[in-house]
Amino acid sequence: MDPAELADRLGRWSAGRGPLYLLLAARLRRLVDEGELPPGTALPPDRPLASALAVGRGTVVAAYEQLRLEGRIVRRQGSGTRVAGPARATPQETTGAPVFLHLLEPRDDDVILLACAAPTAPPPIVLSAYERALTRLGAAAEETGYHPAGHPQLRRAVADHYTRRGVPTHPGQILVTNGGQQALSLLARAFVQPGGxxxxxxxxxxxxxxxxxxxxxxxxxxxxxxxxxxxxxxxxSRRPELAYLVSTHHNPTGAVLPRLARRRLAVAAAAAGVPLIDDEVLAHLAFPGHHTPPPLAASEETTIAVGSLSKSVWGGLRIGWIRAPRPAADRLARLRAVHDLGGSLPAQLAAAELLPHLEAHCQDMAAERQARHDHLAAQLAQHLPEWRTEPVTGGQTLWVRLPHGDGDSFNQVALRHGVAVLPGSGLDASGGSRQFIRIHFLATPETLTEAVHRLTTAWHDYGRRPEQGKGSTATRSMAV
Incomplete structure (x- = not known):
């Protein structure tokens, strides 16, 4: 692509504060994600693009490097810079795929998806909750259905849920969202400025x-x-605008932050005035006999908690929430109202019926989840003993360290053998974790056995490939 043409497409990308390379990377990222720069598009060399944009070459180099780490572009000496992936790659050849590719382009082949960790069917508790909710909905009068902050009944149910966990909460501190992902998007929009x-x-x-x-x-x-x-x-010298962590059954490692570390973290963030987001989507997924520490919000009221029913119950509910100090919750509600006047009322009423029974439901499912974890761990130990995993006490995934090569190139081989894993590089903003993959253990034992069989065949094939240790230049894959 001609540098002047790309500069014209970029438009006024430099408006805002923060490092120029981040602003340039953000604009390029949008052009890639929205399809204006299709996969395979050749991008201008560093110097000509810098000249067309009237910026230093280092700005373009840094922006390109940021997008390379994300897997959105490929840079090879001698062949230039291109948007990652062919225009319409086959599933076996896909590289640089969006994080949620498997949701945007559902697969109809025989690939076992070990990259997406989520329940695959609504449990009976969902159906019974909807039955009660529809009865209540049928009796509703003068109900417009517009509740940008969430239906009052559900906000009370979420507040009571936190109060039972030792964090007294008022319904006004709760904002209901369409899942945890929307909650994170609203928080980023509210607190993060370009370059922050x-x-x-x-x-x-x-x-x-x-x-x-x-x-x-x-x-x-x-x-x-x-x-x-x-x-x-x-x-x-510059205060962070936000801090984010998964404190309980960490995604992807499964780690649980100890009680003392939670308190120190929450107190430090409050003292510095840094909003601290604790992603609790996996908090209720402990194995039998394992008790998790109280939420970070139990130490400091300023901590912001994000929750969801997607992992603990079923993603099709699309019910999540934010627990925040009242002023922040009000601000987020106003922000959401501009873009979305509220979620599905039947789903919210069903969630309100379900929430008082959430802990019991998760406890009922815990033994089966641990059995599947143990089955997968045993299969890996038997057939792939050179792979290394750390024991977990809950959650849904195993974080696997490969003895050689990298997760990006191995994922491509695994896809050709009918199983999808998540390369670790896509989960690491530092550019590390390339030698790791993430796999989930939610499938049936029969499916997990077949998946390990395919992974074993793929690993033997991978070991025979001369390029396996070099890594790939495009890194993202499909996951939630």
Whole structure:
């Protein structure tokens, strides 16, 4: 593509504060994601594009590097810079796919999806909750159905849910959302300015990284648990605009942040005035006999909690929420009203019926989830003993370290053998974790056995490939 043509498409990308390369990367990212720069498009070299934009070459180099780490572009010496992936790749050849590709383009082949960790069918508790909700809906009078902050009954149910967990909560502190992903998007829109710093764990939930990148955030990484958070606050001349972590059954490692570490983190964030988001979507998924520490919000009222029924019950409900200090909750409600006047009323009423029974439901399912975890772990130990995993006490996924090569190139081989895994690089904003993959254990034992059989065949095939240790240049894959 001609540099002047791309400069024209970029338009006024430099408006706003923050490092220019982040603003340029954000604009390029949007052009790629919206299809204005299709896969395979050749992008201008660094110097000509910098000249057309009247910026330093370093700005273009840094922006390209940011997009390369995200897997949106490919840079190879001698062949230039291109938007990742062929125009219409086959499933076996796909690279640089969006994080939610499997949702946008459902597969109809025989690929076992170990990348998407979510319940695959609504449990009976959902059906009975809808039956009660529809009865209540039929008796409703003078109900417009518009509730940008959420239906009052559901807001009370979520507030009571936190109060039972030792965090007294008023319904006015609750904003109901269409799932946890919308909750993160609203929080990013409310708190993150282009170029602002967001502290994240490395690795972490890829949907959060996508959301923060969409708002042109500078992602600064810390180890799991935001280890080193206090030191960053002391040494940084510029206060982070936001901090995000998954404190319980961490996605992807399964780690649980200890009680004392939770309190120190929450207190430090409150003292520095940094909004701290605790993603609790997986908090109720402990195995039998394992009890998780109280929410971070139990230590400091300023902590913002994000919850959802997608992982603990069923994603088709599309019910999530934000628990925040009252002023922040009011601000988020006003922000949501501009874009969305509220979610499905039947779903919200069903969720309100379901929430008082959430803990019991998760406990009922815990033994089966652990059995499937144990089955997958045993299969991996038997057939792929060189792969390394850390034990987990709950959650839905295993974080696997490959003995050689990288998750990006192995995923392509695994796809050709009929199984999809999630490469670790897409979960790590630092560019690390390339030697890891994430796989879930929610499938039936029979499916997990077949998946490991295919992974074993793929691994043997991968080991025979001379390029397997070199890694791939496009990294993103499909996951939630």
């Amino acid at each position: 710093t967001v502290l994240v764990e490395a690795p972490t939930y890829p949907g959060a990284l996508e959301t923060f990148r969409e708002h042109a955030a500078h992602l600064r990484t810390l180890p799991v648990g935001l280890d080193g958070f206090e030191a960053v606050l002391r040494s940084s």
